[in-house]
Amino acid sequence: MDTVTRFDPRISGLSQQVKDLHDPQLVYMAKARDVRAEYIDGALHLYRHEDILAVNKHPDVLGNGGRGGSFGHDGRLIPLEIDGPDHRKWRRVLDPMFSPKRVGLMEEQIRELARGILEGVRADGGGDLNDLLCTPLPCQTFLSLVGAPLEDLEFFLEFKEGIIHPKGETTEEIDANMAVAGGKLLEYFDTFLKEKRTRLDEYDDVIANLMRAEFDGEPINEFDLINVLFLLLFAGLDTVTASLSCILAWFGKNPDRRAELVTEPDLLRVAIEELVRFESPVPSGMRYPQTDIDLGDGLIVPADTQVNAFWAAANVDPTYHADPLRVDFHREKLSHMAFASGIHRCIGSHLARLELKVAVGETLRILPEYDLDLSALTYDNVAVRTATSIPVSV
């Protein structure tokens, strides 16, 4: 493959080598330790924390949209795939809607939802935690924050499956299948937004706030509005599900470590940071330097290189993190990149942290000794690492 071909992390690169591994961290750690950087399928894979940080901080580096849009949607997704002043303008509008203080208002609502689900699992003697908790809890929370109707949950779940886990073996097949899922959402929003606009005063949610927002005295046009909602929905519906699934699977595999937290719930906050570092549900992102970048010790990233920044490897990089394969509930240095780095850092990270803290805390309280059927545990590490099946008995 020559370097002109656009790199597609869904079908190429390191992700394909770790596709369904239970412990890709072993591969990632060895890559960071021994390899540092390598070209796979035409993309320069970066594995070390300091290198990735330097690239992300550099002013002449474009984000995921540096070579155009993706994800089955025409144009670049806002704000993930745009850069420069336009990106800053959008983040200024969006950041407060997802800030720690704003999402913090949802804590009790999330806790009640988690309790209801988990008490049901306890009464039933167990079940698959992915289906029963990891999927519905973040999705309901997210739809409520964004202001999309909960009764359409199934529709949104089908949409995000079509976008994040599209069927197909080639970029063309995958994009065609994504476009179908994307088309359905556009059709849905066309009707939904018109209706919402007629009763805008009744709502205080992300969609309503975006409808009221202005750039230089002009409201956001319908096209951009649908664009940003498209991204928020598929990103928000999948990633917390994936993260929570990985963490609950990890506790199932490490019952002695789980017992530590059951005894000392104050460690939960650091434990969540450690587990998102170790599991790194979103394994990598694309970056496109517009100029040569010298990373030192002979590593120069030439302008126009497609860089696949491997957050998941940086997070277990032994040249940066001490004893990186140990999940340490007392770790001092918590500067992981599980939510990416630089100006494109995950806008939903604060909501994710809150949901993980509440959902994991309630699980440890209500099902402190759940027994995971290890033979039925499966992972999918492409695009977003997910424990796809977590059957437990209690």
Added chain:
Amino acid sequence: MRAKLIPNRCVGHAQCFAVNEDLFPIDDDGYSTFGDREIGPGDEAPIRQGVSACPEQALVIVE
């Protein structure tokens, strides 16, 4: 010990705030308002943890 924020480096991860909400204040958008501060002896350990939690190296210790 002193610690300070290099403001244009903060991109709003709020990982400092996640470590300690009282010692690492943020604004309504989620960005650090840490400023430049003298740290009392009792706060040195949590300040070090919060500073080292920043993935952007936006918070620094000035000895």
